[in-house]
Amino acid sequence: MTQRETSGPASSVDIGPPAPTDPLVPATELPTTDLSGTERRRRDLGRPLSALVVLVLLVLWWVLTSGTETIDPLYFPTPESLWEAVTTLDTQLLDDARATLWRVLVSWISGSALGVGVGLLMARARWLFHVLNPVIEAVRPVPPVALIPFVILWFGIGDNGKIFLGALACFMVMVVNTTVACGNVSPVYVQAARSLGASRNQVYRTVVLPAIVPEILSGFRIGSALAFAVVVAAEFQGADEGIGRLIMSASRTLNTSVVLLGTIVIAILAVALDLLISRISAHVTRWSANR
Amino acid sequence: MADISIDRVSKVFTTARKRTVALNETSLAVATNEIVCVVGPSGCGKTTLLNLIAGFIGPTSGTITVGSREVAGPGADRAVVFQADAVFPWLNVGDNVGYGMRVQGLGRRERAERAERYLDLVGLAEFRSAYPKELSGGMRKRVDLARAYASGPEVLLLDEPFGALDLFTKEAMWLALQGVVRAEPKTIVFVTHDIEEALFLGDRVVVMTPRPARVHSVVDVPFGADRDLDLRAGPEFQALRNEIAHTLREVHDDAA
Numbered sequence: 001m002t003q004r005e006t007s008g009p010a011s012s013v014d015i016g017p018p019a020p021t022d023p024l025v026p027a028t029e030l031p032t033t034d035l036s037g038t039e040r041r042r043r044d045l046g047r048p049l050s051a052l053v054v055l056v057l058l059v060l061w062w063v064l065t066s067g068t069e070t071i072d073p074l075y076f077p078t079p080e081s082l083w084e085a086v087t088t089l090d091t092q093l094l095d096d097a098r099a100t101l102w103r104v105l106v107s108w109i110s111g112s113a114l115g116v117g118v119g120l121l122m123a124r125a126r127w128l129f130h131v132l133n134p135v136i137e138a139v140r141p142v143p144p145v146a147l148i149p150f151v152i153l154w155f156g157i158g159d160n161g162k163i164f165l166g167a168l169a170c171f172m173v174m175v176v177n178t179t180v181a182c183g184n185v186s187p188v189y190v191q192a193a194r195s196l197g198a199s200r201n202q203v204y205r206t207v208v209l210p211a212i213v214p215e216i217l218s219g220f221r222i223g224s225a226l227a228f229a230v231v232v233a234a235e236f237q238g239a240d241e242g243i244g245r246l247i248m249s250a251s252r253t254l255n256t257s258v259v260l261l262g263t264i265v266i267a268i269l270a271v272a273l274d275l276l277i278s279r280i281s282a283h284v285t286r287w288s289a290n291r
Numbered sequence: 292m293a294d295i296s297i298d299r300v301s302k303v304f305t306t307a308r309k310r311t312v313a314l315n316e317t318s319l320a321v322a323t324n325e326i327v328c329v330v331g332p333s334g335c336g337k338t339t340l341l342n343l344i345a346g347f348i349g350p351t352s353g354t355i356t357v358g359s360r361e362v363a364g365p366g367a368d369r370a371v372v373f374q375a376d377a378v379f380p381w382l383n384v385g386d387n388v389g390y391g392m393r394v395q396g397l398g399r400r401e402r403a404e405r406a407e408r409y410l411d412l413v414g415l416a417e418f419r420s421a422y423p424k425e426l427s428g429g430m431r432k433r434v435d436l437a438r439a440y441a442s443g444p445e446v447l448l449l450d451e452p453f454g455a456l457d458l459f460t461k462e463a464m465w466l467a468l469q470g471v472v473r474a475e476p477k478t479i480v481f482v483t484h485d486i487e488e489a490l491f492l493g494d495r496v497v498v499m500t501p502r503p504a505r506v507h508s509v510v511d512v513p514f515g516a517d518r519d520l521d522l523r524a525g526p527e528f529q530a531l532r533n534e535i536a537h538t539l540r541e542v543h544d545d546a547a
Contacts, residue, residue, distance in 0.1 A: 186375070186377075188373050188375045188376075188377045189377060189379060191345070191347055191365070191371065191373070191377075192371065192373065192377035192379075192435075193390070193394070194347075194365035194366075195345055195346075195365050195366070195367075195369060195370050195371040195439075195444075195448075196367060196370060196390055196391035196394065196438065196439070196442040197366065197367025197391050197394050197395045197442055198394040199394070202394045206390070206393075206394065207379070210379070210381040210382075211379075211381065213381070286422070287380050287381045287382075287383075287422045287423075287424065288380065288381075288424070289380060289424040
């Protein structure tokens with residue numbers, strides 16, 4: 001019961017200050033959500049529930065491995081051996097994580113930016129759409145990891161090949177996402193803007209660009225997860241550092257605790273990046289009725 | 292001068308399969324600061340007529356002149372309010388109302404002052420910083436109206452703007468429109484399928500027919516500028532209402 005009392009005021013902080021009655025209060029201070037009592041109670045329960053699930057899984061893991069030895073540690077490592085892996089690897093783990101995160105960030109940012117740019121141009125100029133669309137439609141269904149042999153030939157096993165693959169994956173997602181988003185802009189907005197005096201260029205800048213922001217941001221989230229998948233897969237095939245290399249070399253010696261540790265590190269990094277993007281996107285698209 | 296002159300305008304839509312005459316040799320003149328309401332069953336070309344005046348589409352033949360200029364595309368002299376919600380959700384109320392002035396290059400100060408005036412006129416001054424998603428449908432329509440007015444048009448084109456609202460909100464919107472027009476008269480073409488709405492707001496009511504899509508008749512509305520909602524119960528209003536309803540039924544049956 002005491003938990004509910006403490007969670008009440010704490011959660012009222014996330015839902016923002018009450019609606020301003022003073023018209024001089026800037027829009028940024030408006031509440032982003034207006035939760036009714038039941039909805040707020042549901043949200044209050046949500047976080048403890050998620051935490052409880054994680055806790056139950058952790059306990060279950062310990063019970064099934066170290067506790068009762070139901071599962072052979074070869075098939076699934078014990079919590080103790082995982083901790084041992086963390087301490088043995090020490091700074092090497094950090095170096096591998098840093099290498100992977102760097103590749104993911106560079107490929108995600110460059111691929112997404114290029115994808116949005118090309119998508120915008122394709123939505124703007126029909127001829128460019130007809131030139132690029134067949135190429136994109138042909139390359140899009142190909143899993144980027146299928147190109148790894150080529151990429152190793154072209155770029156070797158350094159950073160560049162992995163960044164290229166991750167960027168390619170993000171580029172494909174964002175090109176399609178952007179052209180579709182531009183096509184989804186309601187013609188009523190465009191007509192209204194035109195009749196209010198906007199030129200075609202102004203419509204593009206003041207209507208199309210802001211209107212597609214929510215869809216672009218959800219594309220960024222899909223892209224970031226994909227960048228992790230592709231970069232780690234590329235690291236499996238050969239790398240001097242990176243979580244993918246760590247997992248692959250550990251699996252050769254059946255060191256399952258390091259394999260598990262690697263996947264956990266990837267999960268933590270990916271979730272952190274996703275959380276960051278969704279936080280930013282929640283702020284940027286606070287006007288959207290879908291939130 | 293902001294009169295509208297529609298001179299023998301036709302609009303034909305052609306697809307691979309068929310040719311649809313959306314508007315046939317239609318002529319109509321709207322005087323400066325006159326409110327003309329256009330009623331007719333669906334398919335009579337009333338929205339086509341409005342889109343032609345707005346410049347969203349071009350006529351197949353004939354000419355449309357607003358003031359002294361022939362219409363050749365959309366422009367700030369002709370603001371449109373649609374039935375669909377066209378208030379930009381990514382801008383707050385004040386920025387929505389200031390949008391037309393912004394794209395026309397007015398300074399921030401002047402924009403804020405003028406936006407303020409029109410928000411006052413539609414009774415939304417204290418919602419300046421709210422986002423559209425926080426407003427009701429009726430309030431968003433007021434924003435739309437204020438935005439159209441604030442962009443400084445000579446002509447206002449309304450395409451069933453209150454068609455999606457419930458009766459009480461609709462009545463409130465009639466009074467809001469009346470208030471804005473009283474403060475700042477404009478030449479208005481108001482397309483609707485609601486006869487009461489047309490008679491309550493219009494100086495003249497144009498009845499259109501489908502197939503051929505053209506003006507059937509024009510009814511002068513004799514009620515002057517001061518109208519309240521009770522006007523609708525009066526015998527003269529009822530008589531006109533019945534007359535128009537009768538005409539519409541007739542042309543509808545002919546077409547069907």
